[in-house]
Amino acid sequence: MSDEVILKLNNISKSFPGVLALDNISFDLKKGEIHCICGENGAGKSTLIKIISGAYQPDPGGTIEFEGKPVTFFHPSVAMKLGIQTIYQEHTIFPHLDITENIFVGMELTKNGMMRKAKMREKTIDVLKYLQSDLSPDALVNELTSGEQKIVEIAKALVLERKVIIMDEPTSSFSVNEIDNLLGLIKKIKETGIGIIYISHHLDEVFKIADRITVLRDGKHVITCDAEEVDEQQLIRYMVGRDASVFYHREFYKPGEVVLKAENLTGNGVYDISFEVRQGEILGFAGMVGSGRSELMTLLFGGAEKADGKISVMGKEVDFKNPGSAIKNKMCYITEDRQATGLFLIHTIARNTIIANLVNTKRLVINPAKEFLVGDKFIKELGTKATDSKMMVMNLSGGNQQKVVLAKWFNTNGDIFIFDEPTRGIDVGAKQEIYKIMMNLLKEGKAIIMASSDMPEIVSMSDRVMVMKSGRVVGQLSREEINEENILELSIGGKKI
Amino acid sequence: MKQSPVELERRRSLFGRGENTTVIMLLVGFFAAIVAVQLIIGAIGGKVGYPSFIAPVNLVNILMQVSAVGMMAMGMTVVMIGGGIDLSVGMLTSLVVIYLAKGIMDWGIPMWAAIFSVIIIAVVLEVAMGLIISRFSVEPFIITLGGMIAFRGIALLMCHSQEVSTKGRFAVLKDNLIAGAKDPVTGLTLNLPIYLIVFFVITIIIWWLMKYTKYGRRVYAIGANRNAAYLAGINVKNTVLSTYALNGLIVGIAAIMLLSRVNTAIITTGQNLEIDVIAAVVVGGTALSGGKGNIWGTFIGAILLGSIANGMNILRLQSEWQFVAKGVILIVAVAAGAAVQARRERTLQLKQIK
Numbered sequence: 039m040s041d042e043v044i045l046k047l048n049n050i051s052k053s054f055p056g057v058l059a060l061d062n063i064s065f066d067l068k069k070g071e072i073h074c075i076c077g078e079n080g081a082g083k084s085t086l087i088k089i090i091s092g093a094y095q096p097d098p099g100g101t102i103e104f105e106g107k108p109v110t111f112f113h114p115s116v117a118m119k120l121g122i123q124t125i126y127q128e129h130t131i132f133p134h135l136d137i138t139e140n141i142f143v144g145m146e147l148t149k150n151g152m153m154r155k156a157k158m159r160e161k162t163i164d165v166l167k168y169l170q171s172d173l174s175p176d177a178l179v180n181e182l183t184s185g186e187q188k189i190v191e192i193a194k195a196l197v198l199e200r201k202v203i204i205m206d207e208p209t210s211s212f213s214v215n216e217i218d219n220l221l222g223l224i225k226k227i228k229e230t231g232i233g234i235i236y237i238s239h240h241l242d243e244v245f246k247i248a249d250r251i252t253v254l255r256d257g258k259h260v261i262t263c264d265a266e267e268v269d270e271q272q273l274i275r276y277m278v279g280r281d282a283s284v285f286y287h288r289e290f291y292k293p294g295e296v297v298l299k300a301e302n303l304t305g306n307g308v309y310d311i312s313f314e315v316r317q318g319e320i321l322g323f324a325g326m327v328g329s330g331r332s333e334l335m336t337l338l339f340g341g342a343e344k345a346d347g348k349i350s351v352m353g354k355e356v357d358f359k360n361p362g363s364a365i366k367n368k369m370c371y372i373t374e375d376r377q378a379t380g381l382f383l384i385h386t387i388a389r390n391t392i393i394a395n396l397v398n399t400k401r402l403v404i405n406p407a408k409e410f411l412v413g414d415k416f417i418k419e420l421g422t423k424a425t426d427s428k429m430m431v432m433n434l435s436g437g438n439q440q441k442v443v444l445a446k447w448f449n450t451n452g453d454i455f456i457f458d459e460p461t462r463g464i465d466v467g468a469k470q471e472i473y474k475i476m477m478n479l480l481k482e483g484k485a486i487i488m489a490s491s492d493m494p495e496i497v498s499m500s501d502r503v504m505v506m507k508s509g510r511v512v513g514q515l516s517r518e519e520i521n522e523e524n525i526l527e528l529s530i531g532g533k534k535i
Numbered sequence: 536m537k538q539s540p541v542e543l544e545r546r547r548s549l550f551g552r553g554e555n556t557t558v559i560m561l562l563v564g565f566f567a568a569i570v571a572v573q574l575i576i577g578a579i580g581g582k583v584g585y586p587s588f589i590a591p592v593n594l595v596n597i598l599m600q601v602s603a604v605g606m607m608a609m610g611m612t613v614v615m616i617g618g619g620i621d622l623s624v625g626m627l628t629s630l631v632v633i634y635l636a637k638g639i640m641d642w643g644i645p646m647w648a649a650i651f652s653v654i655i656i657a658v659v660l661e662v663a664m665g666l667i668i669s670r671f672s673v674e675p676f677i678i679t680l681g682g683m684i685a686f687r688g689i690a691l692l693m694c695h696s697q698e699v700s701t702k703g704r705f706a707v708l709k710d711n712l713i714a715g716a717k718d719p720v721t722g723l724t725l726n727l728p729i730y731l732i733v734f735f736v737i738t739i740i741i742w743w744l745m746k747y748t749k750y751g752r753r754v755y756a757i758g759a760n761r762n763a764a765y766l767a768g769i770n771v772k773n774t775v776l777s778t779y780a781l782n783g784l785i786v787g788i789a790a791i792m793l794l795s796r797v798n799t800a801i802i803t804t805g806q807n808l809e810i811d812v813i814a815a816v817v818v819g820g821t822a823l824s825g826g827k828g829n830i831w832g833t834f835i836g837a838i839l840l841g842s843i844a845n846g847m848n849i850l851r852l853q854s855e856w857q858f859v860a861k862g863v864i865l866i867v868a869v870a871a872g873a874a875v876q877a878r879r880e881r882t883l884q885l886k887q888i889k
Contacts, residue, residue, distance in 0.1 A: 362768035382759035384826050393756050396749050397768035404747055
């Protein structure tokens with residue numbers, strides 16, 4: 039890291055009608071530096087990077103300097119010309135093109151109007167070699183894992199000789215190996231003098247790579263410091279403005295009857311799974327991405343075909359042909375991706391709330407007024423932040439959307455809850471609320487099966503933990519044995535952690 | 536400041552007030568424009584009278600002209616809310632009207648049996664396409680395009696590419712239910728045929744089905760998010776299939792009504808009908824992506840598009856102009872809808888930042 043500043047923002051504010059998203063922020067990025075931006079959801083991180091990448095115009099008053107020269111008009115094309123590349127959370131690649139084509143798309147090397155394919159391929163090979171990747175330049179991008187796709191985006195930034203790379207939550211949906219690999223790469227490319235702005239919820243990642251850390255809270259700048267100067271607890275305190283404990287402290291109840299029992303369950307990519315869940319307890323399923331947790335949850339709920347084995351609910355053997363029969367057997371499934379598989383975003387809260395219970399009602403005619411009453415009842419019960427149940431779900435924040443998903447299932451009067459990633463993409467405050475709601479379920483004698491990749495969540499919420507790897511259960515931990523080391527040891531296999 | 540985005544959103548919420556504002560404004564605007572032109576022309580000519588465009592007899596006329604398209608648009612709305620589309624309705628109409636006319640005139644099938652079998656044929660053909668669409672998860676656009684081409688062939692084979700006249704055998708459906716009633720404005724005879732009543736009845740039934748039944752909720756849910764609908768216990772395949780079956784039923788009925796009105800079955804009877812039907816549905820605010828839309832929007836959309844030809848005629852404009860006007864209105868309606876959507880997105884963004 040040199041002391042040469044590439045990018046400097048002075049007193050930048052950004053207001054939207056009624057909201058001040060950024061309040062007088064100053065920020066700078068040095069050459070060859072990894073500068074992490076931390077903050078809770080809604081702290082202003084995204085707005086800040088959107089300003090740097092030119093997607094938003096800052097309010098008058100602030101200035102932006104690039105390599106010492108003021109930039110007056112900021113626009114995505116200007117940002118690109120200056121050499122700022124943003125790698126967004128969701129991929130912005132062309133799935134049906136190969137790696138070379140993806141890297142050079144829009145910037146093709148030509149000679150007399152003809153593409154210089156060999157030359158482009160050569161350059162791609164060089165960059166991939168530099169990144170120590172064994173990817174072929176001809177591989178189709180849609181056949182790559184999300185981790186590999188990020189490598190392609192980094193390769194692109196290198197080929198185009200970018201000066202600043204912004205990464206917004208690059209590791210979401212990554213496996214542990216992929217994360218380590220990516221972090222290694224990021225450290226490597228900073229040696230070339232590129233300045234990197236890195237945004238992540240995962241503080242362990244931040245501490246592994248950050249040179250400096252800037253914390254934002256409610257659109258305000260809290261602190262910028264060298265990474266060595268702070269530890270995790272301090273950083274969290276800066277982010278939330280109060281002392282936050284990483285682990286949720288829950289009460290434990292005496293487990294009751296066995297409500298769900300799986301014996302040698304096989305199908306949908308999982309093999310030979312046996313377990314039982316009792317009333318009043320949370321059975322956690324841990325494991326890395328791709329270990330088969332979600333597949334098992336879908337299988338339990340009748341969303342996939344069972345190849346072998348037995349499922350019993352309340353002591354009675356069941357054979358779910360589809361999720362409808364699971365719902366009739368008092369099961370509920372809060373899926374890992376609420377927008378893709380849990381919610382009807384363009385519909386009202388009321389309609390989302392009543393939909394799963396339709397399978398239990400005999401009445402064919404619906405009274406829309408009653409529907410809104412049901413919707414409103416759950417808004418009140420769960421503390422959803424919405425004016426009323428006529429609001430479209432699309433316009434709620436992540437935590438409140440999750441509460442709508444919960445309302446949908448609570449309305450079915452279910453007894454067995456499958457939670458897959460119950461708090462993914464939800465801010466700290468809403469997380470606590472979801473946990474409280476889960477504890478209330480236990481108190482009422484419901485049973486919970488919870489799959490999660492959030493380590494503190496698994497550790498602090500589970501009564502027992504089953505650890506999965508490659509579609510199989512590789513270990514069980516009792517309440518006393520549950521800790522991060524044990525889980526990690528089982529889930530990545532062997533004793534080498 | 537704090538409540539404004541939420542409050543704004545509440546007012547624009549999909550199933551709250553104002554969901555048909557765009558199409559109603561367009562309809563009112565179009566009527567006002569034609570009336571204004573009529574008044575101006577009248578003033579120039581020195582004889583200001585009641586504009587004939589909005590005379591009761593003409594309004595009923597417009598309804599009669601749109602009834603077949605309007606009926607089919609009801610079925611199409613259900614299909615499209617469920618995330619599908621059906622390009623075959625036009626040629627399916629041609630097929631069944633030719634079968635019906637041939638059956639009665641040339642093949643000696645009794646009237647009641649012919650009518651009954653028309654509805655069966657329409658439902659069976661739609662179910663066949665619906666089965667393929669729902670079982671193999673293929674694009675409904677392509678399957679129904681194939682259906683459209685094949686139906687055209689079958690229809691042409693049946694009539695040997697010739698027209699078949701029914702010689703007024705269906706006149707009963709045209710019977711005036713209010714015989715003797717006169718338009719108070721123009722003094723012309725008012726006509727209220729049975730098929731107009733059928734159109735209204737279908738509209739009300741489908742509206743009720745989509746708004747007040749479990750079935751309607753399920754169709755909306757599937758159109759909005761298929762995966763979530765499946766995991767909420769909905770039988771996605773059969774529900775999708777049922778939307779096509781329902782559409783077949785309505786196309787069958789509409790085809791019979793259409794034949795009673797035009798008296799001649801020919802391949803062009805249903806030609807390009809699917810364009811008018813889909814246009815009416817889309818102008819009425821139904822999303823091509825599914826999950827969104829409502830029956831009254833479609834009803835108004837059908838009337839709006841149907842009154843264009845009529846209005847042009849009254850103004851003695853070349854009939855070719857109606858296509859230009861229809862196209863422009865379609866584009867304006869969808870663009871205006873998108874603009875409202877964009878405003879909604881902006882409020883959404885605000886809230887995310889908060």
